Amino acid sequence: MDIVNKQTRSRYMSGIRSKNTRPEVSIRKELHRRGYRYRLHSRKLPGKPDVVLTKYRTVVLVNGCFWHMHGCKLFKLPQTRTDFWREKLEGNVKRDLRNKDLLNQSGWRVFVVWECGVKIKKQNAVEQAVDAFETWLDTECMNGEYPADS
Secondary structure: OOOOOOHHHHEEEHHOOOOOOOOHHHHHHHHOOOOOOOOEEEOOOOOOEEEEEEEHOEEEEEEEEOOOOOOOOOOOOOOOOHHHOOOOOOOHEEEEEEEEHHHOOOOOOOEEEEEEHHOOOOOOOOHHHHHHHHHHOOOOOOOEEOOOOO
16 A cells, blocks of 8 residues: 555656756766766667767666666555556666667667666765776676676
C-alpha cells in the first residue's frame, strides 16, 4: 500500500526528470573542469546518450538506480502495482542493452555511471567516478561502469 494519495504520488512522479538530473549535471561539470568537451543528448545516437565525447568516440550514461534496476540499495521494486513496475523497468533494462549494443556495433564506447556511485555522502564521489572514467578511457574495453562492483 502506498503511503501517499494518488494526487500526491502523481505530483512526485511528474517531478522526476530524465535529463539534467543532479548526478548527470555533477558528472558533466567535473568532466568539463578536467578539459573534456562534449555534446548532450545527441539524437543521432541510439538512446540519446547523456554525454557524447566525439573526440574519444565515447558516450557516458548517468543512470538512475531505480529506473534501470541497478542491484544496489537504491533499487527496490514498488509493492503496489508490482506487475506494472516490473514490466516497465525490465523494458528500460532491455532498451538499455539494445542501445548499448547498437552503440558498440557503431564503434562507440559506453561508460555507465550509476546514481549510487555519485550520490553517496563522500565529498569526492563525483571526482572518483570521473577518475574511474579516465582510467577506463585508457583501456581498450568497449564498456565500463562506475561503481564497478555491480
